[in-house]
Amino acid sequence: MIYIKLTSEILNVQSCIDRVMSPESGGIDVFIGTVRSATKGKKVVQLEFEAYEPMALKEINKIAEEVLNKWPVHKMLIYHRTGILQIGEIPVIIAVSAAHRDAAFDACRYAIDTLKQTVPIWKKEVFEDGAVWVAAHP
Numbered sequence: 001m002i003y004i005k006l007t008s009e010i011l012n013v014q015s016c017i018d019r020v021m022s023p024e025s026g027g028i029d030v031f032i033g034t035v036r037s038a039t040k041g042k043k044v045v046q047l048e049f050e051a052y053e054p055m056a057l058k059e060i061n062k063i064a065e066e067v068l069n070k071w072p073v074h075k076m077l078i079y080h081r082t083g084i085l086q087i088g089e090i091p092v093i094i095a096v097s098a099a100h101r102d103a104a105f106d107a108c109r110y111a112i113d114t115l116k117q118t119v120p121i122w123k124k125e126v127f128e129d130g131a132v133w134v135a136a137h138p
Contacts, residue, residue, distance in 0.1 A: 001075045002064040006056055008083040016093045020075040025097035029104035031112045033092035035085050039125055048124040049082045049091055056080075059119040063111055067096070070110070071103040078111060080121060091123075 003019055013032060020028055035047050064076045077095040085091055094111045098104040115121075124133045 002061065002068070003075070003077040003079075004057060004060045004064060005079040006051055006053055006060070007079065007081060009081070011079050011081055011090045011093050013090070013093060016077050016079060016095045020077050020095045020097040022074045022097055024099060025074050025104075026099050027101040027104045028095060028097045029101070029108040030096075031092070031094040031108050032090055033112070035087050035089050035091060037087050042127045044087065045126045045128060046084055046086050047091065048084045048126065049080070050122050050124075051080070051082050052120040055120050060115065063114045063118070066114070067107045067111055071098065071107040072100075073098040073103055073107050076107065076111070078115065080115075080119075082121075 013030070017028060017030060035044070037044055060078050064078055067073060067076055074097045077093065079093045081091045094108055096104045096107045096111070098107065122133055124131055
């Protein structure tokens, strides 16, 4: 089962965990991306995320399908926010449930790494002295 969402609404960690829980699962791995206060030594004021939604959703779904084909996971969730986010807010949650932890860990890492490389989501880092648009990956 796959759950994907691209939204401007606040992401709720517990509801994401609840969504992937299942009686067959022995573990859930969760990646929670947060807006940090500094990048490369510069103080971050806020981040702004934009996405080409039709393509972003297509690519996120593709990642989830790849995960289901590579690992024996039960449920997978990939949610990403758009809009202006403040320090400490959550732009991305990935949650994976599986019978065993190795599959959940590996699938979750693959999902976030691939999302950052392939999904058309961009972020604007706003600093005290200006701003710069960057890809949503390091």
